[in-house]
Amino acid sequence: MAKKRAVSNLMALAVLSTVVVRDLHPYEMAGVLRGWGKDQDVPIKWGSLYTVVRNLAKHGLLEEVASGREGRRPERTVYRITPAGRAELADWTRELLSAVEHETPRFRAGLSVMSVLEPGEVTTLLQQRVAEVSAAIAAASEQLAAYAEEVPRLFLIEIEYDIAMLRAEAAWMESLIAEVAGGTLPGLEQWRYFHETGRVPDDLAETARKSVEK
Known part of the structure; x- marks a missing residue:
């Protein structure tokens, strides 16, 4: 704490x-x-x-x-x-x-409610984010290379961390995009059903009801 x-x-x-x-x-x-x-x-x-x-x-x-x-x-x-x-x-x-502190990035908040958009749109948005993250990785890598010529690595560790976190985020997003595109994401059918019919699937509605009653 x-x-x-x-x-x-x-x-x-x-x-x-x-x-x-x-x-x-x-x-x-x-x-x-x-x-x-x-x-x-x-x-x-x-x-x-x-x-x-x-x-x-x-x-x-x-x-x-x-x-x-x-x-x-x-x-x-x-x-x-x-x-x-x-x-x-x-x-x-x-x-x-x-110490580990709980932080809530804006991206995490977006992921928590992404089901309000249809799967195809979410895939497109994630692909856009992957492109931006890839550009950020390239920029940070270029910055690191430029500094490394004169600055000891000890004072560049935070840039290495940024690059590692960005790469991990990009890899995770690409995996999620592949699950949606390949139809293997659990709950995808219910997600599609909601956007195709405007109705919440019965099993999800029951889960929501039980959560309210707890």
């Missing part, structure tokens, strides 16, 4: 991961986050960056080490990670790597 944290926004985790390298002011943090591609790893709202940084400082995870102004530029405060911040960063990382 996820631990309740003083600053629970995943953007805070990304900020801590940049400041652990060296002291930074928020403007530099934003540059590092973009440069490292962290905006692709965690949800980042750039307009909230200063608020997140201030909250981390408020809870003792960051501390101010310098503040100054250059010419007409706004004053910039430089922050350093504290021992408590280092401990939080390590503990949070351990949790993310080890």
